[in-house]
Amino acid sequence: MLNFDIFKQKSPKQRFLLILGLIMFVFYVVLGLAFVFYEPIALRLSTIPEWGRIAIGIFLIIYAFVRLLSLGRRD
Structure with a gap:
C-alpha cells in the first residue's frame, strides 16, 4: 500500500532530502x-x-528502486 504521509508538511531539511532522493x-x-x-557506451x-x-x-x-523504497520508509 502506498504511504501518502510522505506528502505532508515537512521541515525544509526533510523536504530537501526528499527532493534529492x-x-x-x-x-x-x-x-x-x-x-x-545506449550503444555508444558499449564503444567507450x-x-x-x-x-x-x-x-x-x-x-x-x-538499486534505484531499493533507494526509492527506503526513501518512502523514512519518517
Missing part, C-alpha cells in the same frame, strides 16, 4: 537504462563485455 532515483534509472540500451567501455554492461545497467535500476 527523488532526483537520485531518476538519475540511477536513466544511467541504468543508458548502460542497457570496450573492455566490458555486453553481458557485463547489461548486468551493470540492471543492477543500477534495481
